[in-house]
Amino acid sequence: MAHQDHRASSTASLARPCGTDSDIAFVGGGFRTTTFLSSAPGLLRRRIRVHERGSTLGPGGFARYGITTTSIGSRFFKHVDLSGPFAAPGRSRTLTDVARAEQPVAMPRLATALTELGRTLQDALGPDGVRLGSTVVAVHAESARQRVTLELADGTRESSRHAVLATGRIERPHPELAPWRAKVLPSGTVISTGHRAEIKDRLLGAAGRPVVIVGCSHSAMSALQTLLLLRAEARAEHPGALLPALQVVRRGPARLVYDSADLARSGQKPGRERLFDPVADVCPATGIVYRDSGLRHESRALYCALWAGEVPGATLLDAPVLADAADRFDRAGLIVQALGYHGQAPDIHLDGALLRSGESPDRLLADDDGALLLNGTPQSLLSVLRVEPTPLDRRDHSVYGSDLYHRLARRLDRLVAPTAEVHA
Ligand SMILES: Cc1cc2nc3c(=O)[nH]c(=O)nc-3n(C[C@H](O)[C@H](O)[C@H](O)COP(=O)(O)OP(=O)(O)OC[C@H]3O[C@@H](n4cnc5c(N)ncnc54)[C@H](O)[C@@H]3O)c2cc1C
Structure with a gap:
């Protein structure tokens, strides 16, 4: 060798x-x-x-x-x-x-x-x-x-x-979610294969109170994807059970990956996403817009559908400061923290x-x-x-x-x- x-x-x-x-x-x-x-x-x-x-x-x-x-x-x-x-x-x-x-x-x-x-x-x-x-x-x-x-x-x-x-x-516990710590789970737990049964139990245990995902990154969309799947499984296994609505709280419009500035200019939708800055947001080597921070592939598609109101039982809400969503956090049965690593x-x-x-x-x-x-x-x-x-x-x-x-x-x-x- x-x-x-x-x-x-x-x-x-x-x-x-x-x-x-x-x-x-x-x-x-x-x-x-x-x-x-x-x-x-x-x-x-x-x-x-x-x-x-x-x-x-x-x-x-x-x-x-x-x-x-x-x-x-x-x-x-x-x-x-x-x-x-x-x-x-x-x-x-x-x-x-x-x-x-x-x-x-x-x-x-x-x-x-x-x-x-x-x-x-x-x-x-x-x-x-x-x-x-x-x-x-x-x-x-x-x-x-x-x-x-x-x-x-x-x-x-x-x-x-x-x-x-x-x-x-x-993922470290986020200080702004400290008042609700007892019902906060990190997004990594929600998407991990080892916690599927526990998360399904949490969805059933929420007794109809909403599940709030905080953040709008790939981790947040992955958590949403997982929760949609587990909620559908729980519904099939427990017909008649009261299952929670899913709410995604975003602090600002997400960034979406585009392969070029031209595609971004023609594809971007104000309100759905942050409009790119040609100096700050474009990779000089590849020309990709939001190359590092943007949503792509399945996460991008899910986010766009969510913003358009096309994901049944899931909604997108704005809270520039997390405290703006305090009422929602109070009411939530479970809060998923997806605010970075x-x-x-x-x-x-x-x-x-x-x-x-x-x-x-x-x-x-x-x-x-x-x-x-x-x-x-x-x-x-x-x-x-x-x-x-x-x-x-x-x-x-x-x-x-x-x-x-x-x-x-x-x-x-x-x-x-x-x-x-x-x-x-
Ligand atoms: C959900 C999710 C999706 C991601 N998707 C992508 C993606 O698509 N593309 C991408 O490029 N990146 C992605 N990332 C980022 C990803 O974390 C990194 O790219 C990659 O895992 C980093 O590799 P690493 O070796 O730094 O960390 P890891 O692969 O996690 O390895 C760190 C290792 O260190 C060990 N360790 C930690 N502390 C100690 C210690 N004190 N003593 C001994 N051992 C220790 C751990 O057990 C672990 O095995 C994703 C991250 C997450 C959470």
């Missing part, structure tokens, strides 16, 4: 005593880590160790959701080098069908393809390369010793020459001081080459692999993140020279 070739090519001149458990530790073994490492087989010359909290390397959060992706299938694997160590999954239909798809795919299919890629990566990294069921609770970077210590939930510690945070995102990360310490707590309200910022920025300073011992959603100011009018994998691979290549001592 190619990684063995890389190993064989490690030379004594590059070797250095390291006294660490790994050269590069990845915290989180989901979509990003798996596709990044599969895109940069040269990095496998280093002793890599991936810490993944869950039981599988590869699918990350995508394993939980029973919806369709926003992106077309091929986008998820666009960086992956399906040669060398990754030739085997490249030949598998499970992966290639998704990797070639020019339309969105069901998330369970994407998760299966990523699991397959993850399995191959695990083989390439060897028995010491992946720690499943391993939660990192804190990261300590020490400039003087040029090393990072990972503090694990089981009380043990591991050291590395560099750490990459690839821990994904979560926040990066999650362990506590980060630098030279003995806690510089960023995992609870911090601040975004986990990184340079374009993935260097973690702490108080604006790039950290040579720590990197971040697209943990936060695209920053607001870079969303639609700049090509954000498209060369991150390449630049991060180059950065790691430069910062962490291979050691002769690779794991077996």
Whole structure:
């Protein structure tokens, strides 16, 4: 396999005593880590160790959701080098069908393809390369010793020459929904395959009181899609049961993706959507309007139908400030929060001081080459692999993140020279 070739090519001149458990530790073994490492087989010359909290390397959060992706299938694997160590999954239909798809795919299919890629990566990294069921609770970077210590939930510690945070995102409780917290569910719970029975019970238990979805993004439309489906199932299973109306509360007109400014000009409808600004909202590389933030595919179609009053038992309401919808929240049997995601990360310490707590309200910022920025300073011992959603100011009018994998691979290549001592 190619990684063995890389190993064989490690030379004594590059070797250095390291006294660490790994050269590069990845915290989180989901979509990003798996596709990044599969895109940069040269990095496998280093002793890599991936810490993944869950039981599988590869699918990350995508394993939980029973919806369709926003992106077309091929986008998820666009960086992956399906040669060398990754030739085997490249030949598998499970992966290639998704990797070639020019339309969105069901998330369970994407998760299966990523699991397959993850399995191959695990083989390439060897028995010491992946720690499943391993939660990192804190990261300590020490400039003087040029090393990072990972503090694990089981009380043990591991050291590395560099750490990459690839821990994904979560929905944090939104402060404006605090008064109704007891009946708020995050949209991720509603769309997850593991909660279907519970959500159906909540719809039946609402006893006719409305279910309010707060937000107007892909997550909100995915939650609406799921609730429509579950409500229809509940109706078929319990004829005569009182089932709730669904209300979507939007803070402003949604953004809709258009393939070009011309299509946007001819297709946009004031009131339904936010009219685009040719400077701020158009991607310079593709010409796509609202490339990052806009609704597309099924979510776009559902939103347009909702706005037009064509979705039975569901309505769209405006509340520029959420407090404007307080009466509705009071009456609701269930509130679904779909107001965006926040990066999650362990506590980060630098030279003995806690510089960023995992609870911090601040975004986990990184340079374009993935260097973690702490108080604006790039950290040579720590990197971040697209943990936060695209920053607001870079969303639609700049090509954000498209060369991150390449630049991060180059950065790691430069910062962490291979050691002769690779794991077996
Ligand atoms: C409903 C939904 C739909 C989406 N659709 C799309 C889409 O169509 N296209 C798109 O590009 N993006 C989409 N996204 C965004 C999506 O979250 C990211 O693209 C992708 O999942 C990010 O990969 P990741 O590796 O950062 O996170 P994940 O794949 O979630 O991986 C993070 C991993 O880190 C592990 N982890 C977390 N904390 C720790 C810790 N402390 N220690 C050890 N392990 C840890 C987790 O268990 C997880 O496996 C969607 C997101 C959601 C929620």
